[in-house]
Structures are given as C-alpha cells and as structure tokens.
Amino acid sequence: MQKIFLYNTLTRKKEELKPITEGKIGMYSCGPTVYSSPHIGNMEAYIIWDILVRVLEYIGYDVKQVINITDVGHLVADSDDGEDKMEKGSRMSGMSAWDLAKKYEAEFVDNFKMLNIKLPWKMPRVTDNMSEQIELLKKIEANGFTYKISDGIYFDTQKFPGYGDFAHLNLDKIKDGISSDMNPEKKNQTDFALWKFSPSASSGQARRQMEWDSPWGVGFPGWHLECTAISTKFLGNPFDIHTGGEDHIAIHHTNEIAQGYGAFGKQTANVWIHNAFITFAGAKISKSTGGLYTVNELKDMGFDPLAYRFMILGAHYKNGLSFSIDSLKVAQTSLNKLNSFVAEIEKEGIIDEKYKAEFIEKIADELAMPEAMAIVWKLTKDEKISDADKKATLLDFDKVLGLNLGTVIKEEIPEEIIKLAQERTEAKEAKDWVRADILRDKIKTLGYLVEDFKNDCKIRKLVLS
Template structure:
C-alpha cells in the first residue's frame, strides 16, 4: 500500500509501526455551526482510508477530535472566538452550541455511512492533558510568556516551517501572520491564552500560568498522543492545515517529545461549488440535511465524493449529484438480476486483485469506481458480479446490500401506502392518519416528503 506523505512530498510504501494495527488521527470538526458538505468531504475520504486498511486486514484505531473550545477566527491567535461568536448569535451558551453541533456532526457521519471512529475525544474533556503537555514543552525550554499568554518559541526548533516549505523570511515581513509586537518571532503561537482581565469567559480554566484557555493547536497533540502513543502511524487533515495547524503540531511534538508524532501526514483537498451553485439561495453552503430535504439519498453524495481523488478535491453541483445518484441506483439495480443470496457466490479473484492494487495506490477511488462499472458490464454471471461488487462495497461504503432489505416492502404495505397517498391528495387527514397507524402496526414507518412519501421498515 502506498500513500502520498506530505512529510516527504512523495508516494511512500506504508509500513505500520505494529504489524497488523494502524493508529490514525484525524483533525475533527469545530462544533460552532452546522457542518456543510464541504466539511464532510474530508471525513468521507478518511473513512475510505480506514475501510481500505480494514479490507486489507489491518485493525485500525481511528481517533477524531471534537474541537469544542473556541478557536480564534484568525490563524494568528487573534480575532474573535468562534464558539463565543456562535453563542452570541444564537443566544445559547457555548456549551449548548458545542453539544448542538456535535450532535449534527454525528448525525452526518451516520447519514454518509462513515464508520464511527474508535475514539472521539472532546477538547474540553482534555484540558488537563493539554496543560501537562504545555508543562513538558515549557520544561524543555521552548516557551516564553507575554502579556496575553504562553507562546511556543519557533526559533528554538530549527526545522520549523520545513514541513510546509514555509518561507520564514517572508513571515518575518509580516506577509502572512499578523504581527503581535510582543512575540519574538512572527510564527510563534499561543499554547495557553490568558482570559482577558475584567472579563469572564464562558469557557476558561485554571492553569499553572493563570486563568485562561488552550491555544488552538495543542489539543491535537495532546489527544493524538494520549490515545495513540507518542509516535503513531497516520495523521490526516485538510490541506489548509499544512501551513499553520500541522506545522505547529509538529513543533509541539518536537518540543514535548523530541520528535515528530506521526509517520505519515495525509491531506485532503477541498470541494468547490460549481458556477452559480456556490450556495443555497439563503446564502449558506449545503448541508447533508439540505440534500435530504431536496430528496437526495445522502449516499449519492458519498458516491460523488468517491468519484474524486482526495488530493484533488471536486467540483460540486446539484447536477453532478443527480448524475451520481442515478449511477448509484443503477448499481443497486444489479441485484435485481441475481436470483440467489449473493453471499453464497464467489468473488472474482482477478477483479479483486485489481481492486486491491487501486486502493493501495494512494486510494485511487475514481479508478475503483471505474473498476466497479467494469465488473458490472462484464460477462460474469449476475451472482458472481454482485458478490464481487458487494465485496468492494466494504470499502465504498455505499450500503448496496442494505438497500435491498429496505426496498423489499410487501405488496400489502405498498397498497396501504397508495391508499394513504390518495387520502392526502383529498386532504382527508383523519383517514391518512388512520392508515399511517395501520402501516406502523405492521412494522413500517411512513415518511412524508415534499412531493412524495417513503416507507421504511421500523428497525
């Protein structure tokens, strides 16, 4: 298996630290607003990474943090606190904001069939770990104190900026990072920020340095090493994290432990929104719920993501999503041709071999999808075809098999559903409610959507 490692800027053979076990840390969401489909893109990509490793027989320990403590809106430890900003906007406490959007995020994971990570630690549950880590970095002589906090002295780490090919000279000119006059070097960053004098923050904690809150990079070093050890296999994040967040994480690892914490650093590109479809008419970016409200299957979005390479990103539009949904449905329909339980049939080994090669080539998912269609259009018998595609679905995560169970709704229930539809057209609500009850008592749920209704078995 080969992955593109940002550390070396090349595709590298993957060699895990332990023979059959892989530790993966993914920078998770900041829970101050609804995650949009651009945010979720990354998590589909990393879910594919985890599933691919599982497919090849590795046990994975996947950690994804929940950032529920306020990042500042700028990279340079200045600007507004996102959590406090969200709190003011919605009239909820920061704690309520965090809970609300964490739940939305978890819901999105389920809808996109993203495996639940092994651990999802919250930053606010790990304040002590962060303080302990800062103490270590301090004891090793990498910190200094100024009026608003404890900072990491980047000049003490000779390789600072190497990871991102940063031009420190340029930074010094203040081109990218705002200058805080008290900082020794422009790239120095806060490990611990002091609460403003005479102002009570909603989130603040006692520390050896005074009342305050952690800087925005320390949580990832603290939580990744707590759960995966001081050295672990893979660290993932968006490519926007390379210059600051991950560069600083690497510096913190060096400051605390004397070495880089992760062997492979993998980064995803982003989705762009095609042409005029930049956002909804209301202004925001589409969320998974928006797609469901537009009557899309959320897994159609997953299919669309699989059609892009994680390092290239993709262009999103509702038209592209529709094409993806049609393709997904055509794939699901392949089971119609099969007459027997596909699990009893053999998987085609030649195609499987091709599949393994493609996922092993830095997760070449667009090629994997092309392979799926090559299998679909091949002259294998329908059962072997379906068994092979279902095997690939362990990585694709399109739930191709589950859909069968959902679609096999008995004739009797479908008939009741039709009667109820008619009652609704005639605005006979008493009758439509009565039929809903009957359907429910037979073990099925009716979901009313804008122009249609869906019937699902009660799980």
Template sequence: MLKIYNKLTNQKEEFIPINPGKVGMYVCGPTVYDHCHLGHGRGYVSMDIIRKYLEYSGYEVRYIMNYTDVGHLVNDAEEGEDKIEKKAKKEKIDPIEIANSYIQSCEEDFEALNIKPATFYPRPTKYIDKMIDFIQRLIEKDFAYQSNGSVYFSVDKFSDYGKLSGRKTDELLAGARIEIDGDKKNPLDFALWIKADENHILKWNSPWSIGYPGWHIECSVMSCDLLGENTFDIHGGGNENAFPHNENEIAQSEALIGERMANYWTLWNMVNTGGSKMGKSLGNATNLKEAIKKYGATAIRLWIVSSHYRSILDYSEAPLLQAEKNLEKISKFINHIQTKISEANPSDDDSTSIDFDYYNEQFKAAMDDDFNTPLALSVFYDLITQTYKLETEDKVTFTDLKNILSFWKRTNEVLGLNFIVAETFTLKKSIGAPEEIIQLAQDRETARRNKDFKEADNLRDKLREKGFEVEDTSEGFKLIKLVSRD
C-alpha cells in the same frame, strides 16, 4: 503493496506500519459551532475510506477524531472571539450546549453517510489539565515561554518549522503583518495558552493566568494521550489546515517527543462551488443535511468517492445527478443478481465465465495506489458491463452469480454504499423466508382465488408491515423482502 501520498515528503511512499498489523490514525475533526457543510462530508468520508481500506487489508485501526469545542478563534487568529462562544452569545445558550448540539448534528450526518464511528472522539474541554501539563513541559524544555499571562511556542527553537506546508520561516516573516503584539518574541510564535479577558466565557485556571488553550495544542495533546507519546502512523486532515494548524501541531509534538509526530500525512482537498472554495466562514457553504435531503446520503457518498480525495471536488448539479444515476445502476445490478440467485436452481456445477482473480487484483491495485476510489469504482462498472454482456450469451453461471455478490460485499466494505437490496422468494423457492411470512402469502393467495379481495388486501398490508412486498406472477406469488444493506 499500499502506497500513500505523504504530504510530508510530497511523494507516494510504501506504507509500512510502526507495529505490524496495526495502524494508529489521527484526524483533525470539525470545530462544532455550526452544522457540517459538504466540505466536511467530503473530508470525513475520504478518511473513512482510508480507514476502511486499511481494515480491508487486514490492519487493526485505532482511529481518533477530535471535536474542537474551545479555542478556535474567528479567522483562525489568536485574538478575538472564540467561534463557539460567538455562536453561544448569539443564541444565548451555554457554549458547551452549543458544542454538544452540533456534535450530535455531526454524528447524525456521519451515520447517514455510513462513516464508521471513531475509536475515540476527544474534546479539548475535557483535556485542559493534560494541555497545561504538556505546555509546562514545553516551557521546561525551552520550546515555549510565558509572557503577560499567555504562553507562546518559540518557532526559532524548532528548526524543522514549515516542513509540512513547505513554508520557510524567513519568507513567512517577510510576508507577516507587522503585528503590534509586544508579548511575542518573534511574530511567527504562536499561542499555546491565551490569557482570557473578562468577557470570555470558557476559561480555566493555569499556572500562567485564567485563560484558555490555543487552537493547535489540543491535537498534539490528544494524539499523544490516545496514540502514545511517540510517532504514530497516519495524520489526516483538510489541506487548508496544513498551515498553520498542522504545522504548529508538528512543532509542539516533535519538540516534546523528540521524534516525528506522524509518518504519513494524508490531506484531503477542498470542495469548490461556482469556481471558488466552499467554506463556512466564506459564506457559500452548502449544509450537509440539506444536500443529503436533496440527493440522498448514499448518492452524496458515491459522488465523493467518484473523485480522488486529493482532487478538488466540484459541487454542482450535474455530478450529483450522475452519482444518483450510477447509484441506481449499481443497486439495480445487485438486486438483479440477488433475484437471479434466488430463482436459480443451485447446482453442483462450479464452472465460471468471469475471472474474479482479475477483478480482485484490479480493485486492490486501484486502492493500493493512494486510495484511488474512482479507479476502484470503474473496476466495478466494468464488471457490470461484462456481466450483462455475458448474460445475453447465456454464459453467466450460478457460481458467477455468487461470486459477483461476494465481490460486491467485500469491495463495499470499503466503498460503504448503503442501499436497499431486494431479496425475492417465490412459492416454489421460499427457502430462507420466515414461515410466518410464507403462511400470510399463502393465505392471501387463497383469499384472492376465492375473490375475497378485501381479505387479500388486508393480508398484503400485514406483509408490508413485516417488510415484505408481494407480487403476483403467472407462477404464483413472489415475495420481495426489503432489507438495508450494511
């Protein structure tokens, strides 16, 4: 039974989908005014793991992640510059081009980290009409009001305000800066539509003013549009956005649809560096591309899944080097098993020494417990240790080897660790290698015997071009095919 820690109730709850066999999931995406940093990598890998484990468990997942390309103002405020426009002015490029180029950058990183593409990637600039319509309906239902060309959500009208982040409106009011903003009825009211000043680049016509949407409204509108105007299953995001962003999403959506926005809220924790939070606006963010270049995308992914998504993840040299080592350990093991399979004599003997029901249950138990990836990985490390031990006793059977490989393939559908796996072929056991390759290897063997080393080298290069490495052994040649595991 899958249990998910629900931020809405602050406890682990059994996961019950609204529609049997199906899951609707919405994740708040990045604001695309710069390259992704490690905090983004952590967040979106964590959500990818949740999605992939739901799929592993047999659910069909409709996964939505937005790209914020307008409306997110500097310091998450409601006045001042738009983050994307600020960058556009600095680089003297059209804001939409800025957004497009960083979306592309983001997608490159996601692909490198083996994050499965979303079902849809909505963008607010493509949703202006629907946002205006949504805001209009909130005004008609008396949850929002127009003031001097801007539109605000009336927090007083929504009695559940603060339920996700646990903030109480009276405490918020006491702590609120006394804003000199005559447009709002209550200092806690937040903007749905903002009247643009003349310097603003991205602005649209609306019934209230030429302006642009507030940051929060996009997620309510796009989730309603793509997951339906009713409760959906899972809402993901970074916990630093629980307030005000997610809280305001809840207020807008629930005011409109009259029921819960989402049943489960899964929020990832931050990445720490040198003892403090990593963030673009904090100026201490490590660029994701640079980290990938330094450690490799798969080691970064392994570093992320080696920690639970609700724990703070520390960015420093030691855990990343450890991830590199662990990755090597896993890939060496899988390659070793693969080689043993290709060299073994297949037999009808189906005896086994390793109990895979146990390993499957352990993996599932770990992941069912709020996606506990560090525990799930330890199940696999245990299998590695047990296998090597049994090998020294010569007890690993052909069936065990095949079971190890299929257990790994199945669990790695969730973990998503991409690495190179060598498939080996020998002269005796060339089953599976393309005939053309075998021929080239045999020709090379002949050239070598005739001491025509130039020709032999030539043929080795040809094999390499086709993705095969050739090794000479006492029993003749051995071919190693390098294939990407996905």
C-alpha cells in the same frame, strides 16, 4: 499482507506504509469545531478518511482511528487573536457554549450515520482532556520553547530550526511581510499561542464561559495544542498516520509538528496525509462563495446522502472535486443504477478473485478510488461473470465503498401517485400512448418519476432543483 502506498506530505513522496506495530494502524484525524452545523465541505474529509480506514481494514489491518471534537479554543480566522468560535456561536444563538457544543457534536455524529461513515475508535472532546494539554505545555516550557506575554503563553518558533520545513514556508519572506495587525509583543510573526489568558475583571470584556485554572493563569488552550496532546494520549508517540485538510498544512499541522519537537524532540506521526478541497463555482466551499449545503438540506431536496458519498468516490482525494447540484444528480442516478443492479440479483454466488485482485491493486495505490469505481462498472458489464458472482463481488467491494449496495429503501408513495401510475399502466396496455404520456407528465408535476422496466415500473421521488 498487501502493500499499501500513500502520499506523505512530510516527504512529498508516495511511500509504502510501514506500520509501527505489525498488523496495526494508529490514525488521527483532525475533528470538527462544533459551533455550527457541518456542511458538505466539512464532511468531504471524513468520507475520505473513512474510505482510508475501510481500505486498511479490508486489506487486513486492525485500525484505531481517533477524531477529536474541538469544543473550545478555536479562534475565528484560525488565528491567535479574536473571539473563540464557541463563545461567538453562543452569543449568536443564545445558547450556552456547553449546550451549543453538545448540539452540534450530535449533529456531526448524525452526519456520520447518514453518510455511512464508521464511528472512530475514540472521539474525545477537547474539554475532557484539559489536564493532558496542560501537561504537554509543561513539557514544552521545560524544554525552553515558550515565552509569556500579556495575553498568553506562546511557542517561540525561532527555537525550532525546522519550523518551516513541513509546509515549505519561506520564513524570510514571512518576516519581511510582518503586518501592522501583528501582536507587537510576539517575538516572531510565526509564533503561536499555547495558552490564552481569560480577560481580567477590570478589562471591561465579558467573562468567558469556558476557562480553566493552569500554572500560568486562568484561560484556555490554543487551538493547536489539543491535537498533539490528544493524538499522543490515545495512539502513543509516535503513531502511524495523521490526516487533515490541505488548509492545515501551513499553520495547524506545522504548529503541531513544532509542538511535538518542543515536547518530545521528534515527529509525533510518521505519515501525514491531506485531502484537497471540494469547490463550488471554482472556489473552496465557503460562506462567501456558496455551496454550503448541509447533508440534511440535500436530503430535503430529495437526494440520498449516499449520493454525495458516491460523488466523493469519483475523484482522487488529492485533487478534490467541483460540486454542483447537477453533478450530484448524476451521482444519484448512478448510485440508483448500481444499487438496483445488486438488489435485483436474487442469488449470491462467490467473489471473483480476478476482479478482487484488480480492485485491491487500485485502492492500495494512494486510494485510487476513481480507478476502483471503473472496475466496479466493468464488472457489472462482464458477461463472462454470472450475476450471482457479480453480486457477491460487489458486496465485498462495498466493504470499502460504503454505499450499502443492495439495500432497497422503500419510500412512502402517496395513494394519489400510485393510482395515477396504475392508470398509466392500463393506458399503456391499451396502447393509448397519448394518455400514458399525459399521466406520466402529471405524475412528474406532482414530484414523482415513473421508471419503466421489462415487466414492471417503479416510482421514485424527484430530486428538487
């Protein structure tokens, strides 16, 4: 089988992927917290990990991917204090936390469909795996890594000698920088909650909607606990690949590794891979910097959601990319061009093995998708390859790209626009170029574009600015 090389955050090296079980890959990807609509910055990671799954399958691996659904326990600012994002979302929306979770989980799945992301083998909810989290915490406690304070059960990071190794943390500097807002009951600045207690009836705080009985009291799991419990439940211990965003390295994944050590005395994943952020105006996409478009909003502006996927393919996952509406317009134009190229070839020939070998060489080398896309465009222009063989090869590549190449989506064009386009065609045939230009501009003001081809023209809806 083709060798695959991936950059492992754990070792800070590019390494050959060596599966635990020959021909099989177990892969865990940190999932969404379902308290609001997912934006394009959230979806970037899932497109990247979908590409990784497709690459592995293309090369011949049987892949089992697990993506969790965080529907409880993720506190604001990713900290151990403050309000649960689900409870806050419930308060702001007027919906119950349970209904809120169902709504945005469904939205998340819809985003997968629009972006042609394959649904994972398993997509377990945190709330459906509470007993596994409690059992994991029992193991960590039995091994002497926990302590209890007034608001919950915490992991004592000082008990894990390698706590800062994964993220290359300077623990001495962190100790020196202890802030006044740190919980004074915590033993160490880096200690984190494994189980949080619900507010007591006498506290004056509202009762939580999501809480469970446990050996330590009524409450809910800390955010980090879920991923260790769910990944090892479904994929075994250890498993092959753990993925996530680069923002997970310093805290979330560092704490996952600590939990694995506390419960099992070892790493739970062999390879850790992280994607860089998508940025807007030079900063990570966020509520403060802007760029928080949803996929549905892009659709409403006239974009094909797959134009965003195409855009992601143009950058290396470790480098991230800068998002703008103008750059998405370029991606849409390029996608349309490639899709039309494939769709207009009537016959399908055989896959060109030379191009396929080049393509595999790139995708197997740290998911070098920009280089793989360069091979795609090179193939379209190669006059030595027949159109039929080009189509067969591009459709084969699309098993990785996931662009649904060759699929022609017929838009409902208003009768008024069709009539104006026909009048323009008649004007061109009569060589009345002035009238043809006037009609073209009128069609454009109505939100449509006429594209001329050798023996025909096509009408498509314009992308809104």
